[in-house]
Amino acid sequence: DLRSRFDFHPGEAYLFINGLRFEMDTFDPFSILDVLKLEGKLMTGLHNLGISEENVDKFLKLNLHVWEDNYVIDIRHPSIKWINDLETDEMYLSWPASYQELLKPAFSGVIPSIRRNFHNLVLFVDPAQEHALEFIKLAELFYDNKVPVRIGFVFVVSTDDEVDGTDDAGVALWRAFSYITEQLDVSQAFTSIVQMYEKVKKQSVLTVENVKDVLQHKFPQADIWDILGIDSKYDDGRKEDASFYKMTGLGPLPQVLYNGELCDNEELSIEERESAILQRILDTTVYLQREVFVGIINDRTSAIDYLMEKNNVVPRINPLILNSEREYINLISTSVTADIEDSSTFFFLDSQDKSAVVAENMHYLTPEDGSMISAVSIWIVADFDKPSGRKLLLNALEHMKTSIHSRLGVISNPASKINEENTVISRGILAAFLTQKNSLLRDFLWKLAREETAAALYSGDQMKALVTEGMDKNAFEKKYNTIGVNIFQTHQLFCQNVLNLRPGEMGVVSNGRFIGPLHEDFYPEDFHLLEKITFTNSLQKIKDIVENMGINSKNMSDLTMKVDGLISSLPKRGSRHDITLLKENHSVIKVNPLENDMFFNIIAIVDPLTREAQKMAQLLIVLGKIINMKMRLFLNCKGMLSEAPLTSFYRFVLEPELMPGTHDFLGPVAKFLDIPESPLFTLNMITPEGWLVEIVQSNCDLDNIYLKDVERTVEAEYELEYLLLEGHCFDEVTEQPPWGLQFTLGTQNKPVLVDTIVMANLGYFQLKANPGAWVLKLREGKSEDIYQIVGHKGADSDPDLTHLEDVIVLLDSFKSKILEIQVQKKPGKMKDDILSDKVEKKKGVWDSIKSLTGRLHKEKEKTETDVLNIFSVASGHLYERFLRIMMLSVLRNTKTPVKFWFLKNYLSPTFKEVIPHMAKQYGFQYELVQYKWPRWLHQQTEKQRIIWGYKILFLDVLFPLAVDKIIFVDADQIVRHDLKELRDFDLGGAPYGYTPFCDSRSDMDGYRFWKTGYWASHLLRRKYHISALYVVDLKKFRKIAAGDRLRGQYQTLSQDPNSLSNLDQDLPNNMIYQVAIKSLPQDWLWCETWCDDESKQRAKTIDLCNNPKTKEPKLKAAARIIPEWVEYDTEIRQLLDQLKDKKKTSILIHDEL
Structure with a gap:
């Protein structure tokens, strides 16, 4: 049932909280806590609105998405002068017109030549600016080469009546274009404009003389003054075009629209302009092919209407409205209530209650007489006794003429001290809202918002003289005369305290979303855009639920506004899944919520024999303690298993409340009780992605826990070191x-x-x-x-x-x-x-002096920083023992200062405690480095493979950028030669150098896997290199992005569990053709497994390689193969014993004190 209905495969684990899905292998408890808080806020808000449990559940199941389309401007506007039309122009008549032509095979990158206006380019230019020349050339290029795109211009020129074409080049071009279009046609007019710009000198602008020259040449009989002069008959539309440009809300000129979508500055750069537009055409062609194929468009479809009737087409772009960071006010009341006219009480309410009081007392102008639900509630905020406020009201009323989803309310924000004299019109507006029916209210508001009405009122006319036929005159006059200043004071307090507006500033609220303060005109088209993005599919779903709740239209509209404001104010979440499992009897665990209280709906799906189940068990226990939940648990087991599904014991440390770790109380603890004693265990910490955690105390080797040999409880303490x-x-x-x-x-x-x-x-x-x-x-x-x-x-x-x-x-x-x-x-x-x-070459005497002093400084710096940087990794007490001996062997064979770099992630507390004393004793520097394995890079689960990954995958980012060269030395290695020679070895341009595997011990030929199969064919007689010792030129490594290349190849190969069996070794050898390896002389690394005995005397380092034939333990092999190893080991042990004695003495003294 799980697979057939929800595509959940056996063994997969999912957790759903109110339908929001969490992947159990990647979740972190803090994300779940955030979701619980947001869901709790949503559920509390819905309950406070008095919504029943059944309907709350419906709202919670909604998939609500923020509108994210790219908005496009409707280009079906008369101000656009189209210089061609693919569907009607004679030059395109030989092209096919059928949409099916889009489906015919074509070479990649070829644009089908079809007689349809699929591709439309609109250029907004000021002809008298420098940029105009480049855009005229662009249009000419596309037009002359018959690129299948319709091209239109909007020439934005001066609208001043006193400016004419004899002294303004922009106006001259406008009038010349109109004249030639009338005399000939628009294509000839465009050709003439091209000729005008051909006369423009490079880096210059169009002049009136350029326009005159072309006119005189083309129309020698014409009177140039009649065409260009102050009384020109060819000026119709000049102001309209400038108004259209202003109305679109586009930014500074030039601007280019492709199918109504704004091209960005990068696309308009000289280098990208042509290719960017052609790429848009190709992308659209692919989209149209899909639409034709599935039958959405056909030969009866108007191409331009199809493009311009999509949901994301708007008449105007307004960044204030489209801003992704949106501000919402909370309209849901708590138990506090207040009279809207009691400004003294209103003053003491908090922001939420102030908003709720205003919302409860708002009166609206609706599209109909209250007979239908209005899903979008718009409030306009202004001083309506000022011209700017009345203009905002007029624009809102203009929008209401065509709106079917919006209702309109008003909030007064007087600019000056509130009294009856300066609120004349505001009181009239409010009185009309409170007393008049919808259609009569609309007509009266139109009348009251006009400037001539305001002038008459302020000249002494009475408000009652404006009452129109059909209005309830008595009710209006009574309300107008009794409205005091208190309600305006309440409105002003709301504006100041909630909307953060100063007196007189304007704003707009749409379903709780506040836009403001407004510093420029808010047009009817802005209201249209605001309604469009508010009334999304999400709001339609909310409206549908509310409509079925059986309440009156005013309350339905109020409820829709408040629910939409509440939901929209919360951060965007993932999709919700309606996991309605019909066969609930299959649930193995059922937890029912407390009655008469809101609850979270939890559905858990898990295979009990998986790591996910180990995590989920504790999580569900904690959730049961902190929230009221209805929980259903379903098992999703695999039918057949080829191996044991679990190989580890796991504890998820999560507590229902804060547990501070102090001397008296333990912090959160993971306890492993009654586990078998015979296996060899390793203790690992699995942490959230953004944490760097280290072990700070333990009483045994956590890499090798053998409980049979441990007399007491194994304890380990970890610390969150970095975020x-x-x-x-x-x-x-x-x-x-x-x-x-x-x-x-x-x-x-x-x-x-x-x-x-x-x-x-x-x-x-x-x-x-x-x-x-x-x-x-x-x-x-x-x-x-x-x-x-x-x-x-x-x-x-x-x-x-x-x-x-x-x-x-x-x-x-x-x-x-x-x-x-x-x-x-x-x-x-x-x-x-x-x-x-x-x-860069230096210039001047001062730069030469700086160059000389800089060079001297660098030479001095070089002598000061002539350090051998040695990198190594170790995990577990045995390998840390080897590591200390390796360090001593390095120091005994060089006179160069040494700095050791250790991977901190897996070092034991003992090693980190001892290393400062060793550094002081032997005079070396050290640094512990760490890097979190990135979440996007394929994860390894075995500790050994993780350590191998750190040896090769992060060399470019693991060390400070000042480190130029590093030498990696395996922990189980003994150095017999000065590594300075290796550091200074010429790598011949390669980023790193490795030693090849020895071939001299012939009895191991059967184990040389690189001699056959894949490696033989891949290497083509090149050497297979060992990863126990290598030198890295980090400057070169970073320069050629070797780390990125290695990670890229790793990401590909690591998906196959049979690939990269020796990760740190196989990866660089696999990448030998992309990231070159310099083969070091064989003497640099000798190991008994692969090298013959005769070559041992020349060995500069000896590595304790595993022997696949004898499987001899490394400790035993070390003492047998390397004579000096015992000597080094004894010396280190003596140092450790001394440190231990000192520690005991200091504890004793401390206790006595």
Whole structure:
């Protein structure tokens, strides 16, 4: 039933909370907590509206989506001058007209030539500006080459009556175009315009003389003054075209629309203009092919009407309305009530109750006389005794003429001190709303909002003289004369305290969404757009539920407004699933909610023999303690199993309430009781994605827990050390990740605490941080010189600033913080490459001096930082023992200062406690590095394979950017030679060097897997290299994005469980053709398994490779193969014993004190 009805496959696990789905393998408890809070807010709001449980359930099951279409402008407007028409022009008559032509095979990138206006380009230009020439050329290119696109112009020129074509080039072109169109046709007019611009000199603008020259040449008998002069007959539509441009809401000229959709600045750049528009045509062609194929459009369909009658077509674009960050007011009342005319009581209400009181007392103008539900409730906020307020009212009334979904209410926000004299018109409007029927109210409002009416009233006319026939005159006059100033004071308090408007400022509220303050005209088309995006499919579903609730139309409209405002104000969530399981008797566990209280509907689907079930069990227990829930659990088992489904014991540490860990009380604890003693266990911590957790205390080797040998309880304490700041970075122009771009993260006082590099993989970066305010910026040097931050999402500084040198990030949650950063190259740096070694030539004496001092400084710096950087990884006490011995062998064979780098993720507390003492004893530096495996990169589950991954996958981001070269040395290796020689080894342009596997021990030939099968055919006689020792040129590695290439190939290969059996070794050998390997001399690594005894004496390092034939334990092999190993081991043991004795002594002294 689960599979047939819901496509849930056996073994899959899902958790649904009120229909919202959570994937059990990726969820984190903080996300669930956020959802519970939002759902609780929604459910509480619906209950407070008095909605029954049955209808609350209906609302919760709705799939509500924010309108996300790209809005397009209706281009069926007379102000657009189309210079061609594919459907009627003679030049296209030889083309086929059938839509079926779209389905005929064609070469890729070829646009079908069909006699239909599928593709429409509208160019808004000011003919007298520099940009006009380029856009005329673009239109000429498409027109002359018969590209199947209809081209139209809107010439935006001066509308001043005193300006004529003899002194203004724009007006001259307009009148010339109109004249030629009348005398000949529009195509000839366009050809003449092209000729005018051919006379324009480069980087110059059109002049009146350019226009005159073409007119005189083409029409030698014509009177140029009659055409261009002040009394020209060819001026009709000039003001209308400018009004149309203003009405569209488009930004500064030039602007280009393709099928009504605005082309962005990048598409309009000189380099991209033609190709961007052609790409749009190709994309639309593919879309139209699909529509024809499924029968949505056919030969009877008007192409332009089909394109312009979609839901996302609007007459005007208004960023205020379309802004994705929307502000809502809460219209749902608590138990508090107040009289709208009691401004003193209203003053003390909170924002929610103020809004609820205003909503409850609002009166409306509706499309009909209250006989139908109005799904969109619009309030206009203004001082209606001011011309701007009356104009807003007139525009709203104009919209109401054609609206079928909206009702209109008014809120007064007087600009000056409130008294009867300066609220004359506002009182008239309010009195009409309170006393008149709908149609009469509309007519009276039209009359009252006109400027001549206002002038008459302020000249002494009486309000009662304006009463129209049919109005309830007595009721109106009585209400008008008794309305005091209190209600206006209440309205003004609402405007100031809830809408944050100053006296006199205007705004609009639509179903609780506030838009304002308005600083420019809000046109009827704006109201139309506002209604369109408010009345979405989601609102239609809300309206349908409300209509079936059996209440009157006023209450239905109120309820629709409040429910839509409540739901829309919440952050967008995923799709809801209606998991109505008819066979509920199959549920193995049923938990019923407490009666007479709202509850969460929980459905859990799980296979009990999976890791997901281990997590879900504790989660459901905790949910049962913190929320009232109706829960049904269904088992979704696999029919057949080929292996044991569970190989681990698991505890999900989640408590129903905060448990602070102090000296007296334990924090949250995972307890493993009654587990078998014979297996060898490893303890792992599985944490939320954005956490970096480390072990700080343990009483045994957590990698090798053998309970038979442990006399006491195994204990381990972990600590949340860092929260991750993650992000994705893209170049705004190329829309590609800026390879090699470097970021730093710090505070205001310490700007650079950590740094990182942007991966080519998804533009990903991550930085370690802690709760608090942080500053993210481009790293000094090439990153800062070439790039600038131009935008961001997810951060806490203003993303609308033109240039963002610093991005402020606030870490205030345990959830992952993921940013999106947009950068672009600075002016003059467009051709610079951040990964290039190119150095700009210096100019002048001062620059020469700076260059010299800089070089001397670098030479001094080089001697100071001549350090051997050694990287290694280890996990478990045995390998940490090997690691300490390896370190000692490195130090004994070099005179160069050494800095060790260790992967912190898997080191034991003991090692981290000892390493500072070793550093002091032997005089080396060390640093613990860590990197969280990115969530988008295929995860490994076995600890050994995870460690292998860290050896190769993150070399470009694991170390500070100042580290240029690093040498990896396996923990179970002994060094017998100065590694400085390896560091300085010439890699011949390769990013890293590895030692090939030995071939000299012939009795192991049968185990040399690289000699046969896949590896033999892939390597083609090249060497297969061992990963126990390698040197990395990190500068080169980062420059060629080797890390990104390795991760990309890993992502592909790791999907196959049989691939990359030796991950750290197989991956670089597999990528040998994409990321070159320099083969190091064989002497650099000797191991007994593969190398003969004779070559041992030349060995510079000895590695304790596993022997697949003898399977000899490494400790035994180390003492047998490497004579000095025992000596090193003894020396380290003595140091550890000394440290242990010191620790005991210090504890004793402390106890005595």
